[in-house]
Amino acid sequence: MKLFVVGIGPGKIEYMSNYAIDVLKKVDYIVGYTKYIDRIKKYFNEKNFIHTGMRKEVERVKHAVGKVNEGYNVAIVSSGDSGVYGMASLAISLCENVEIVPGITAANSAAALLGAPLTLDFAVISMSDILVEWEKIVMRATYFAKSGVTTVIYNPISKIRKHQLKKVFEIFKKERNEFYIGIVKNAFLPNQRSYYIKSTSNIDWINDIDMMSIVFFCDENTIEKNNKIYVPRGYKQ
Template sequence: MAKLYVVGIGPGGREHMTYKAVEVIKKSDLVVGYTPYIEYLGDLVEGKELFSTGMKGEIERCKVAIEKVREGKNTAIVSTGDSGLYGMAGPILELAEDIEVEIIPGVTAAFSAAAELGSPIMHDYTSISLSDLLTPWEVIESRLEKAAEADFVISIYNPKSKGRKEHLEKAVNIILNHRKIDTPVGIVKNSGREGTEIIITTLGSIDYDKVDMLCVLIIGNSNTYIKGDKIITPRGYNIK
């Protein structure tokens, strides 16, 4: 019986994919995904049937993947990072009724970026997407306010697009209600893949012109500090 694999491929570089992710893509007859994500897979998809779409084609991709499994084809539908975080695991499980589905986890962008920045996520943290395509902006504002008040380390996904140029600045101003302006912030573009760019700055000194949809931001909590070229959030160990 054919199977649908919902695969998190990590940030995009082959070296950050799990063995399991590589294994199931290799044995799939068809690979489905957002066009750039399939391009990240390189020779892993050579000779395979491919189905890709651009932005806003998520549900179409899910329906095609499910239908191909019903036709008897082992199929992998891929998401960057982890398929269960802003990926395709949710809609696939909502849509699938009569096929076997396996979710394959992957390294999410926040963890990849954190490794490149040092150890900014060493304590409780939250992830918030600034995209209001599927979530009302008022809800996003409320989540930002509460996360900042609770002193979580905050990872920001989808920080800025052509249609959402002001959202990040609005988000930072909300967080500044509860954080000092010198709170460390790490900005990583193309985390875990070719063209990685790393900026270490503070909440009051973000250069918004250098942020786009390829970036993830990690905003420290009240104890986070910068040591050399690394950001550290203490866990609370007595290291003396």
């Protein structure tokens, strides 16, 4: 029996791959964080769902592996791509027979709403210092800022973490000239909102960031046109 780790993309069935949908239709159990299960439940009526709350990741994967060992096919769902800050890593560590089913990661879905801020090289960093030391996050943010690439910030803020984003923004301000900041909330979900501002604005934008936001500190070459921002690819037109 097999454990599938399925990326469900931004969470609307329209943005899931057909293969991911087929897998979820075929397995005996679908396991996931309560909020993600709520998003997809209506599309897979006949299934057995197992859901747990935040911070119950290890418990959730162990539960799924238990069901595999009992002889069932099981899928664990992750929002975005299951391999990016997702459950794939834990699943591989706890189960011999795992298939990773990729999905559209938040960096790509959020970028699509802003324009094309990821045209060229880019980097992805999480502000969460629960599982990673803060010093390492600062070190990485500094190198990404120096590299000049558009940097996508996952988990920018949470109820218990408030100051990390502002500190990393200050690092980027120090290393770069003016740059665009892109903000996307609830990408492809109800209450979706996306906009961009310049780093020269006052920093009130930080107060608007919540747990459902993805933030982009853009490449200095980013251009604004037709209500979108994009990094030019460099073609001679």
